[in-house]
Amino acid sequence: QLQASGGGLVQTGGSLRLSCAASGFTFDAYTIGWFRQAPGKARVDVSCINLSDSKTYYDDSVKGRFTMSSDNAKNTVYLQMNSLKPEDTAVYFCAAGPAPPPGRKARTNLDLCLFGMNYWGKGTQVTVSS
Secondary structure: OEEEEOOEEEEOOOOEEEEEEEOOOOHHHEEEEEEEEOOOOOOEEEEEEEOOOOEEEEOOOOOOOEEEEEEHHHOEEEEEEOOOOHHHOEEEEEEEEEOOOOOOOOOOHHHHHOOOOOEEOEOEEEEEEO
């Protein structure tokens, strides 16, 4: 199971930290990704962390502003979001899947990390006012 939290209302330029608490699977053998979906728009990949090696990957739209981290002792990953913009407004979801096997290829490292997401949490709303 996954539980996302930490959303809220913030002004442009502000910061929020989202949390995704995980249970029911071997934490450090998985990848956990963040996705977001704005009203009337398709879901978008945001970022991913491979918990087996702690490498992180980001969509270009959030690089340099968002940072993922993990606390393996708490089975929790975090998404620190800085310099927020109104276009970051969306429901944010976390999801988890087994770490990709060696040799698997994908279009990007982010795509590879997000391969095989099979646990999904409920979203948390992030609203950035202008």
